Amino acid sequence: MTHRFDAGIDRGTAFTITVDDAAVRAFPGESVAAALLGDGRRAFRRTARTGAPRSLYCGMGVCWDCLVTIDGRSGLRACMTEAQPGMRVLTGRTGLEPEAGR
């Protein structure tokens, strides 16, 4: 399980994002990756070729492994995207994202 720590920090008021069909709590300023990990989630997606689970690895925008679909845009790095109230995040299999505009 993940834990948020540091008694010297007031994170402010949490808001909600939607991850697949679930409501997930996020604090202002957190990345989507931090919100997902903070919710105790492990896999952020499954790979296109073998369906293997993947999650945050480099945590600094280099490895492109923590990809999620946010508000219809696929292939976004969860570690580099700030969570916003009401965001809709999909964590399914890469390559099977809903195709917008077709």
Added chain:
Amino acid sequence: MMRVDLAVVGAGPAGLAAAAEAVTHGMTVALIDDNARPGGQYFRHVPPSFRRTAATAFDKDRARAEALFAITRHPQVTYLPEATVWDVPEPLTLAVAAGPRSGQVEAGAIVVAAGAHDRPVPFPGWTLPGVVSAGGVQNLIKGFRLVPGTRAAVAGNGPLLFLIGASLLRAGVAVAAVVEAAPIDRRLPAALPQLLAAPEILQQALDYRWALLRAGVPVLTGWAPVNAEGEDAVRAVQAAPIAEDGSVDRARARSFDCDLLVVGFGLVPSVELLRLAGAGLRFDRRRGGWLPERDEALETTRRNIFAAGDGTGIGGVELALIEGRRAAVEAAVQLSRIAPFAADEIRAGLRRRWKRLDRFRRGIEALFAPPKDFLALQTPQTVLCRCEEVTRQEIEERRAEGFRGAVQLKSTTRMGMGRCQGRNCMATLAALVAADSGASESAVALPKARAPARPIPIGDLLHETIPPPDLPADPHLPRKRRT
């Protein structure tokens, strides 16, 4: 299109120091950074919406960070956060992707302070959720006060492992083991004279080691992770002794339960932009691999392109701050913004400190020098290329068909062609090719560097304003393009 005296790529320690020095010599600066907030990895900090209600143990360097960040608000500085430099189309021009602010920055001089990222070392299970790079865990701790686990193991090679082990303890996480590939305890006496060049940094390192000892954390030196176990996420790690020649003794493996495996095998300088700029590189394995060639003024082989900080060879924050300043002073000299005697004075002060820290760095490099390679950690099923899911076995199958070189193996397996653009796998591929051919890694021909340096949204290119070429009025030359 923006025109400045100095363009600085990266707002980490070296980049911030370069910008701060440049403005004191009257220069205008564009400070371009990938991240939303300044600081790079070392000075990563909680978002402004996180209010500090009490001083915490995680705020050690905060005052220094705040002082450095002030430069982003200086009137001579144009700070461009969340901006990606994706090409160097002209010798002193940078192509920047930043949504509607995209365009080109033309500069009198450039300081590349691009930093470094974790060296990816494949072993079975390293793609499982819960296996996180050392830098990634540091960023979650510094940036969000979050640890994605409650029982962690730390494994790899390099001084960061001990720092992370100690931070995890401080964050209230149980640490199952720290596994370091280099036999550092045996090497310590020989490295000590150099390490004593910076006793204040050595003291910090000893504090981390002491914290681990006090908490009863097993510290295995001369050992390496050989398997991360789990189906949907990591649940244990197996470690085994590793010899200097890279061979692994799996029969002596020990297992540690964990829900977080922090892996750090040292850092790799980010040299993609310098490669795109055509700057010469050299190979230094202990210092991170491919590094830019620089002269004493930190100038690369490209005129007026300087390089500073960990992106030029791992040296740590103090060295990066000095190098950033030095690079900006040299840029100011080139652009005649500083009197030579004034520059000499600054150089002398910086050189003294640089020499001391460089001596310390050499001690660290000797202490943590890695085994010959980490290829013995792999099994046939190990994924080498995370993006394209290429396994060791696929590489061996292509080799059996006659594909031997890095470029050949890349084009036949797609290894290195995914979104990370080879950052996660090219070093592995180079090591495999080197081991196969008996040549050194430095002799392996790598695929050509191409723009974009990082994937960018194609929409950003629509905001480009391409300037007309500046051609002389020679009737024999093609006519100037109308704008």
